Amino acid sequence: MKIFKNQWSNIIMVIIILAMIIPGTRKPIAVFVNKLISFSPSVTSEEERPKIASYNWVLEKNNKDRVEFSDHKGRVVLVNFWATWCPPCIAEMPSFQKLYEDYSDRVDFFFVSNEDHQTVRNFMNRKNFTLPAYRPKSELPEPLNSNTLPTTYLIDKQGNIVIEKVGSAAWDSEKTRKTLDELLAK
Structure with missing residues (x-):
């Protein structure tokens, strides 16, 4: 035996x-x-939060419309850098989709990939995601530059980076929702 x-x-x-x-x-x-190993992201303490000094950043939407990041100054913003070939990026997308469905009318979401629009569009359609995909067209604002995918930033209305998460996370957690609700109430 x-x-x-x-x-x-x-x-x-x-x-x-x-x-x-x-x-x-x-x-x-x-x-x-x-x-399996994704957990809720941690909030950065108020004293250690980097601030976005310049909102000068141009992006291109999947439909080729030009978007100025500066138009979103003074709003709660979530920026995610990802790729269709990145397993940790793909792993966190379903939790982002749930969060987006519940907060898209109050939070500005940017899912930024350097891949061509058709590749991203095909991925989103195949997975039934409705997340707003963008491509950078100019240099990133200083604190948003990371060489790791995925990297996600949650920015408050004053331009402070409240969450900076490198790697995948469970974005649809109660902790993240509570943080978003607090930022929106301010």
């Missing part, structure tokens, strides 16, 4: 290794693992 158990554990281990080696299954497994 003990030999039988050892054989099963070896078979399961081989299946897991094969699943990670085969390119078609690697990405879905990575997305699943990222969803």
Whole structure:
């Protein structure tokens, strides 16, 4: 009986290794693992919050409309840098979709990718996401530059970065919703 158990554990281990080696299954497994380990993002203490000094940033919407980030000064803004090929980015998208559905009328959302519009549009359609996708057309404002995907910033009405999260997170958490509600009430 003990030999039988050892054989099963070896078979399961081989299946897991094969699943990670085969390119078609690697990405879905990575997305699943990222969803499992994603937690609610932490709020930065008030004394340590960086401030956006300049809102001079031009973006292009998926329909090619030009958008000035400065038009959103004085509002609560969420900026997410992501890519369609990034498993942690994909893992957090469903939680962003839920948050967007509940807060899109009060919070300005920017999902920014350097990929071409058609690639992003195809991804959004395939996953049934309605998130507003943008492409940067000018240099980023100073505190928003990160070389890691995904990176997300939650900015208050005064331009302070309340949350700076590198890596995936559970954005549809009660903690995040409470933070958004507090920022909107100010």
